[in-house]
Amino acid sequence: MNDKQPIYILPESTERTIGKDAQRNNILAAKLVSDAVKTTLGPKGMDKMLVDGVGDITVTNDGITILEKMEMEHPAAKMMVEISKTQEEEVGDGTTTAVMLAGKLLENAEKLLDMKIHPTIITKGYNLASEKAKEFLEESSISVNENKNEILKKIVTTAMTGKGAETVKERFSEIIVNAVNQIQEGNNIDLNNIKIIKDKSNGINDTRLIRGVVIDKERVSIDMPSKINNPKIILFSEALELKNPDETKISISNPNQLQEFMDREENMLKEMVYKIKAINANVIFCQKGIDDVVQYYLAKEGIYACRRVAKSDMENLARATGAKIMSKLNEISEEDLGKAEIVEEVKHGEDPMTYIQGCENPKALTILIHGGSNHVMDEMERALKDGLGDVASVIKDGRIVPGAGAIEVELSKKLKEFSNSLPGREQLAVQEFANALEFIPVTLAENAGLDPIDILTELKAKHDQGEKNAGINIFTNKIEDAFEKGIIEPAKIKKQAISSSSEVAVMILRIDDVLASKSSGKGGMPAGMPMGGYPGME
Ligand code: ADP
Numbered sequence: 001m002n003d004k005q006p007i008y009i010l011p012e013s014t015e016r017t018i019g020k021d022a023q024r025n026n027i028l029a030a031k032l033v034s035d036a037v038k039t040t041l042g043p044k045g046m047d048k049m050l051v052d053g054v055g056d057i058t059v060t061n062d063g064i065t066i067l068e069k070m071e072m073e074h075p076a077a078k079m080m081v082e083i084s085k086t087q088e089e090e091v092g093d094g095t096t097t098a099v100m101l102a103g104k105l106l107e108n109a110e111k112l113l114d115m116k117i118h119p120t121i122i123t124k125g126y127n128l129a130s131e132k133a134k135e136f137l138e139e140s141s142i143s144v145n146e147n148k149n150e151i152l153k154k155i156v157t158t159a160m161t162g163k164g165a166e167t168v169k170e171r172f173s174e175i176i177v178n179a180v181n182q183i184q185e186g187n188n189i190d191l192n193n194i195k196i197i198k199d200k201s202n203g204i205n206d207t208r209l210i211r212g213v214v215i216d217k218e219r220v221s222i223d224m225p226s227k228i229n230n231p232k233i234i235l236f237s238e239a240l241e242l243k244n245p246d247e248t249k250i251s252i253s254n255p256n257q258l259q260e261f262m263d264r265e266e267n268m269l270k271e272m273v274y275k276i277k278a279i280n281a282n283v284i285f286c287q288k289g290i291d292d293v294v295q296y297y298l299a300k301e302g303i304y305a306c307r308r309v310a311k312s313d314m315e316n317l318a319r320a321t322g323a324k325i326m327s328k329l330n331e332i333s334e335e336d337l338g339k340a341e342i343v344e345e346v347k348h349g350e351d352p353m354t355y356i357q358g359c360e361n362p363k364a365l366t367i368l369i370h371g372g373s374n375h376v377m378d379e380m381e382r383a384l385k386d387g388l389g390d391v392a393s394v395i396k397d398g399r400i401v402p403g404a405g406a407i408e409v410e411l412s413k414k415l416k417e418f419s420n421s422l423p424g425r426e427q428l429a430v431q432e433f434a435n436a437l438e439f440i441p442v443t444l445a446e447n448a449g450l451d452p453i454d455i456l457t458e459l460k461a462k463h464d465q466g467e468k469n470a471g472i473n474i475f476t477n478k479i480e481d482a483f484e485k486g487i488i489e490p491a492k493i494k495k496q497a498i499s500s501s502s503e504v505a506v507m508i509l510r511i512d513d514v515l516a517s518k519s520s521g522k523g524g525m526p527a528g529m530p531m532g533g534y535p536g537m538e
């Protein structure tokens with residue numbers, strides 16, 4: 001055998017990076033992702049304007065939205081984006097924090113790698129630190145018992161600060177706390193009960209909570225009543241039309257026959273309306289179209305009808321009013337009808353909407369966002385969702401922590417104390433984990449134009465003196481007790497951020513071989529990132 005002959009085990013098109021290169025490349029990508037969101041952190045965080053391929057604009061301060069819109073292609077960057085998705089799904093807020101922590105954990109790991117510490121030691125130390133940090137978090141958190149609603153409102157206010165929802169945060173916190181209280185069932189909160197819809201009219205201050213469902217549809221004919229009290233509602237998934245008129249072949253030999261045919265058709269359509277009338281229904285939401293003739297007779301009978309109602313709205317209406325979604329008119333009986341107090345067409349902006357209020361199921365709620373532009377309303381929606389997630393998680397888990405970087409400094413302090421009990425190199429990894437947590441207060445300060453080193457030193461000194469809740473209040477630019485100042489966050493957000501950031505950091509650190517099939521994308525190159533070229537990569 002000729003041992004000079006190279007042996008190929010991979011297809012020629014596979015791009016392979018191994019060992020140190022693979023690791024550094026991944027760390028760099030993760031760091032860039034973290035850098036991309038860090039300027040948005042906290043009350044003085046800036047917004048980002050993202051413009052997509054077709055020129056659509058999003059202006060946001062929301063970590064996950066930024067990352068999703070950036071459409072990153074580097075595999076490690078994608079893993080970072082996954083953290084913010086998990087964070088969003090699990091707790092609904094804290095996405096920026098989670099991504100920043102992961103980025104910093106990896107950046108700090110690089111220092112250890114430079115000191116020739118093996119990745120397995122680093123990952124062991126990080127896993128340990130993550131477990132310990134969660135224990136310390138549990139110890140440092142307190143439970144909400146008294147003044148629950150007041151505290152919940154403060155949590156929402158904390159979540160909304162700096163989100164462009166600044167001016168309406170009082171109103172929003174009122175709405176959110178009311179809404180969540182209404183859908184709460186013991187410890188169970190199903191946020192699916194709260195629908196958020198947007199109506200481009202008035203200002204964001206007119207945003208409100210409606211006890212019921214709002215659908216973005218008007219009645220099909222202005223001859224129908226615009227308001228029905230004590231509605232009996234049909235949800236119909238098919239069209240109120242005659243089926244496939246194109247396929248019907250008719251041969252007509254004299255004018256009478258044509259008339260007869262048309263009469264028959266009209267009678268069939270009229271029959272539909274009589275069936276609806278016969279079961280005493282006076283509102284129908286139809287998922288498909290409604291024939292003009294049917295519309296005419298519905299109006300004549302004083303029935304309110306909407307057509308082409310979205311499937312999700314139909315399902316929502318079913319849950320809210322107790323109606324069954326039916327597909328055959330013949331099979332509908334009175335038990336299948338839904339109930340509410342009022343169905344009404346309301347017009348604020350250009351397009352009227354239908355409000356179904358006082359539904360049989362009191363948990364069906366809608367938050368109707370008003371505002372002058374879609375960009376503003378979209379950002380309000382994200383802020384509302386963060387707030388809803390926070391309140392739900394505090395109600396479920398009952399524990400809160402001080403914000404403004406206070407909890408991070410406290411956890412960092414405790415981890416450093418703990419690290420002293422560890423042998424050699426693992427100790428260094430736990431210390432780097434502790435240092436990474438300080439990235440949060442440092443960035444809060446930096447984003448507010450304060451000197452991060454001064455602030456961090458002062459914060460650490462206060463915590464060493466036992467002031468566990470000392471944080472950097474970005475409104476006063478002073479170190480203050482975050483609980484006293486109402487800067488409060490759910491413990492669960494921080495717990496999730498620690499878990500997911502350390503998991504992904506560990507996962508990325510364990511990779512020492514990247515095999516990228518060229519056809520699978522850009523061969524591991526972080527294309528789609530907005531900050532131009534990548535140092536050290538060709
Ligand atoms: P995330 O996506 O991680 O939730 P945010 O941009 O919402 O990021 O910022 C949350 C951070 O801002 C938290 O660490 C929170 O404690 C902090 N924060 C909120 N209000 C204040 C305040 N008044 N002073 C200082 N920090 C604050």
Ligand code: MG
Binds near residue numbers: 095159
């Ligand atoms: Mg937030």
